[in-house]
Amino acid sequence: MSKQFKPKILTFLCNWCAYAAADSAGVSRLQYPPTTRVIRTMCSARVDPVFVVKGLKSGFDSVFVGG
Amino acid sequence: MEIVEQLLDISGIGRNRMQLRWVSSAEGPLFADYITQFSDQTKELGPFDLKKFMLPLAAVERTLMSSRIRWLIGITRELTDFENVYHEKLEEEDYKRLLQQATEEEYHKAMIVEVLREGPLSVKEMAEKIRLPVYTISLRLNELERHGQAGLSGYDGGTPKFIGLAA
Numbered sequence: 501m502s503k504q505f506k507p508k509i510l511t512f513l514c515n516w517c518a519y520a521a522a523d524s525a526g527v528s529r530l531q532y533p534p535t536t537r538v539i540r541t542m543c544s545a546r547v548d549p550v551f552v553v554k555g556l557k558s559g560f561d562s563v564f565v566g567g
Numbered sequence: 568m569e570i571v572e573q574l575l576d577i578s579g580i581g582r583n584r585m586q587l588r589w590v591s592s593a594e595g596p597l598f599a600d601y602i603t604q605f606s607d608q609t610k611e612l613g614p615f616d617l618k619k620f621m622l623p624l625a626a627v628e629r630t631l632m633s634s635r636i637r638w639l640i641g642i643t644r645e646l647t648d649f650e651n652v653y654h655e656k657l658e659e660e661d662y663k664r665l666l667q668q669a670t671e672e673e674y675h676k677a678m679i680v681e682v683l684r685e686g687p688l689s690v691k692e693m694a695e696k697i698r699l700p701v702y703t704i705s706l707r708l709n710e711l712e713r714h715g716q717a718g719l720s721g722y723d724g725g726t727p728k729f730i731g732l733a734a
Contacts, residue, residue: 507609511602520592525599532599533606549571552585553628559617562584562609565568566598 509536510555511564514544518566536564543567570640570670574630577674578623583608584615622681629677636673639666675699675707680716683731687720690729 513519519540525532537560541547544567555563572582586605590598617624630636642651643662650656657665678697682688690708694701708729711717720730 505610505614507606507612507614509602509606509609517592518588518590518598521590521594521598522602524592524595526595528595530596530599532602535606536602549568549631550628552568552571553624553631556580556584556615556620557617557624557628559615561615562586562605562612564602564605565585565587566590566601567587 506535507533507561508559509533509562509564510558510560511536511538511566512541512544512547512551513538514567515540515542518544521566570636570666571627571631573667573670574627574674577671578620578627580615580620580623580627581612583612623678626674626677626681629680630670630673633673633677635669639669672707672710675703676711676716679704679707679711680731683717683729687728687730689723689726691726693729 513522519538522538544565547565552563552565568585568587571585575582575584586601586608588601590601645651646655646657647659647662675697678699679693682693682696688696690701690704693708694704697704708717712719716732717729718732720728722728
């Protein structure tokens with residue numbers, strides 16, 4: 501595997517918890533991988549198991565759910 | 568989400584393609600940690616080979632959409648914390664086992680439906696494609712037939728061939 505591989509990660513973040521955490525991580529200039537694509541949901545319970553499959557199907561390498 | 572992990576495992580995709588973590592809004596550093604860790608983990612796994620996993624992935628999706636699994640997940644608390652209208656109550660362990668078994672069965676059924684989309688197959692051919700015992704295939708195929716999702720399409724010599732009838 502080449503070192504160039506940058507994983508595309510789909511992240512579902514709860515508006516009230518993990519999204520705010522991601523926001524504060526950004527504000528306090530913490531480094532975290534830039535290859536994550538964020539989808540904000542109003543609650544992490546909104547994430548249906550099927551979304552994970554659809555994410556992988558659409559070409560993401562892995563899926564992260566933060567609540 | 569446990570059920571997704573189980574399905575990712577039995578489909579050969581692997582549960583480490585998905586992660587569920589709890590982060591409160593005050594835990595920015597923790598979030599950064601989790602994402603970095605997960606990103607490294609994905610890096611180790613390498614790119615996701617979509618072409619190779621197209622069939623299992625479709626089956627996983629079909630399983631998660633199946634009414635049996637949806638119902639089972641929907642009544643988790645009713646069955647384990649309270650009781651249903653028949654005064655049946657399950658221990659959490661028993662419920663988990665029930666769900667696991669149902670998931671496996673539904674996944675196998677979904678696999679059968681998916682391979683049958685390409686055309687009529689005999690039980691033996693299906694067993695080879697899905698890499699399951701012929702006996703398991705015929706059990707699941709029987710259930711599919713009863714629910715009108717698969718049927719006999721004709722005979723090839725003396726061998727019955729089946730087709731999928733599901734939408």
